[in-house]
Amino acid sequence: MSTPAIPSHARVVVCGGGVIGTSVAYHLALLGWKDIVLLERDRLTSGTTWHAAGLMVTFGSTSETSTEMRKYTRDLYSRLEAETGQATGFSPIGFIEVAADKDRLEEYRRVAAFNRYCGVDVHEISPREIKAMFPLAQVDDIEAGFYVREDGRVNPVDVTMALGKGARMRGVQILEGVAATGVTQSRGRVTGVRTARGDIKADYVVNCTGMWARQFGALAGVNIPNQAAEHYYLITEPIKDLPPNMPVLEDPGAYGYYREEGGGIMVGLFEPTCAPWKVEGIPADVSFLELPPDWDRMTPFLEKAMARVPVTAEVGMKKFFCGPESFTPDLRPIVGEAPELKNYFVAAGLNSVGVLTGGGLGRVLAHWIIDGVPDVDVTGFNIDRTHTYQSNPEYRRERTVESLGMVYKTHYPNKSLTTARGVRKSPFHERLAAQGAYFKEVSGWESPDWYAGAGVTADPGPLSWGRESWFPRWQAEHRAARENVIVMDMSFMGKFLVQGRDAGHWLNQISANDVNGPAGIITYTQWLNAKGLLEADLTVTKLADDRFFVVVTDTMVRHAETWMKRNIPEQAHAFVTDVTSAYGQLNVQGPRSRELLQQLTSVDLSNEAFPFRSAREIDIGFARVLCVRITYLGELGYELYIPAEQAVHVYDRVVEAGRRFGLAHAGLKALGSLRMEKGYRDYGHDIDNTDEPYEVGLGFAVDLNKPDGFIGKEALMARKAGGPLKRRLVQVLLKDPAPLMFHAEVVHRDGVPVGYVRAASYGHTLGGAVGLAMVEPKVVVDAAYLQSGKWEVEVAGRRYPAEVSLRPMYDPTMARIKA
Secondary structure, eight states, X not given: OOOOOOXXXXXXXXXXXXXXXXXXXXXXXXXXXXXEEEEESSSTTTTTGGGOOOEEOOOSOOOHHHHHXXXXXXXXXXXXXXXHSOOOOOBOOOEEEEXXXXXXXXXXXXXXXXXXXXXXXXXXXXXXXXXXXXXXXXXXXXXXXXXXXXXXXXXXXXXXHHHHHHXXXXXXXXXXXXXXXXXXXXXXXXXXXXXXXXXXXXXXXXXXXXXXXXXXXXXXXXXXOOEEEEEEEEEEOOOTTOOTTOOEEEEGGGTEEEEEETTEEEEEEOOSSOOBOOTTOOOTXXXXXXXXXXXXXXXXXXXXXXXHXXXXXXXXXXXXXXXXXXXXXXXXXXXXXXXXXXXXXXXXXXXXXXHHHHHHHHHHHHHHHHHSSOSSOOTTTBGGGOOGGGGSHHHHHHHHXXXXXXXXXXXXXXXXXXXXXXXXXXXXXXXXXXXXXXXXXXXXXXXXXXXXXXXXXXXXXXXXXXXXXXXXXXXXXXXXXXXXXXXXXXTTSEEEEEXXXXXXXXXXXXXXXXXXXXXXXXXXXXXXXXXXXXEEEEEEEEEETTEEEEEEOGGGHHHHHHHHHHHSOTTSSOEEEEOGGGEEEEEEESTTHHHHHHTTOSSOOSXXXXXXXXXXXXXXXXXXXXXXXXXXXXXXXXXXEEEGGGHXXXXXXHHHHHGGGTOEEXXXXXXXXXXXXXXXXXXXXXXXXXXXXXXXXXGGGOOTTSXXXXXXXXXXXXXHHTOSOSOEEEEEEESSSSOOOOSOOEEEETTEEEEEEEEEEEETTTTEEEEEEEEOOSSOOSHHHHHXXXXXXXXXXXXXXXXXXXXXXXXTTOTTTTO
16 A cells, blocks of 8 residues: 655544545535545545445434435435446345334334435335235235335445545545544644644544544543444355345344345344444454354344245355444434534444445535534434443443344334443432332433332333323323422433623523523523524523523533533633532422422412522521422422432422322423423424524524624524514324324325424323424414414324414413412
């Protein structure tokens, strides 16, 4: 290999020459940037790209971002050869997803409806039609298949070479045989890349090093908790009279996917439990790596997979391949700008979908780098959702066993992960366990989802798409909040103290609402970027002129902290401290919450003395507690922030006093249904970084008249001057009480799809499934538009009549909250 010259400076250095790294470099150049350098320690594709199976599939995701990335990728691969002269091996032979049981049929019908809304031409087909297209398959036990004619396969090596060639044609310098050994940085910003042959100064660095991403990130202090695991496929000997042009077939219930390879059949596997590889660290000098297969472990899974296509067990085996692939704790990619280091971007942890999303991911990251903000919803895969403990060896070893298997599990809406649990527990944990809590992992926290009752061991029973065994418990908790009083552990919420004489000024600059008014007031606000789009949804409580309490949702803790630190000048006298673990948080909510708490404190909690949005320190027993009169459930209620060492003491006092009121414990399921009836938003679920406040009904939390303005004000004023909105978040209620909504159900008006449900729950008070849906009909969306049409929601292939509204369907005047 020739020795290339090392440039002294580049605008962007991309580290890693697989399909992701070459795609990022290609798209940066495509968008007009110059001085792009890609470093590959060995040869292009030598990490894991070279042994990828090459499926090019658009079906299967209920994420709009993921689906659009897949569609873009398929289109890109189909035209790269004409652009570069380098073949990609793209062959649109079609794809069939098999549903071999009723629950998978339900799932795929839900997915298919959403994918069709996104432009994927998917059709449900019968077992007979599957047999006609893939004659080698055994179909007697199949419920149905889902067929996409335009999908198919590619050659991963050829795709990478085509992307690399396209990048070079636009001026990108690709240096093979040059390993990045670290980065340089100054004042929290990356400044370059180190190599054995000298440093390269750079404005941006992109970590696309695949299964080495965690180790390479650690050199810069960047947390990337991906982990390599064994991944298998088998290739048979050539099969006589093999039918030509059979589509790719996938049967998750049999752990397998199937396609033609070299005149035989490739049987790819995603077994339910996997084997992590090199948890201690991957050697830097391995390339084109092949691992010895574990026959004893894999034989049962292989036999089940081969039974779907019986001929694969009858002909000879040409190859049983095992190679490493990297996986993440939640089976979502790790993408974006590192919270630890400005201008250091990451695209890693692709969970075996790197080839089929690589084109789209490269486009997304290139836009993000150039524009400073992403142009798609990234809340699901932004790197700043991750936590440092997830990089611990023991955590990675335990969680990865489960994460690979999640690929082919039925994706039940209420499934909880079972490995690497107990990472974080609130001060109330043991008390709540005694109340029969069924715990769910929430950003590592063990948080009650619902309660079986005091002294009862919570048993969720079998998973389902319908009403599960605990549905009546959930309903009772919901009704207790509406009719009486409940206590809820919310300690997982992110909490910050922002202190200093400049704290109020700079928090007000960041916040769209005025958060620097009188002390003792909580303010609901959003943080926006310069384009007027949402960065966070939160509350700010002013405790004193120089002391503020900021509360954000659990998934946004690192994002919120980074946003504050990067938007408060270094010279400002303002200091941000994460105090999440310092406080237990108990929410006491419901019509009788004031009566209950008044029994415990000497502070007057009357409406006159302690009105809605008040915040002050109160006494409970021996403790001093920050009490905030606010609600996320739509009822009179209070949030109690208690020093961790006094949290159990306060809990015991609340529960003891609550006996005479019939106090109930309530979990996250009740939180979800109560807030959804009230139409309260949840960032990362029903609102995201592609939205502006007016579109999602949060204009009331924007103060355009406050002194000194705020980040995003100019963009919001321009949007407001642009006329009536044609994109709105609306509340949706099914009129039939039977069906359930979860996410991604398509909304129709007069038979035409106009949007989809972003998040949903069951409205036990309203009497049906209720959700928040973004509708985008390309005409003005106002009350008249909503009232004039016939509205339906598609649930698993069937449409149900629905009611839609811009106002909350429960207590729209807020009378109950302010009582």
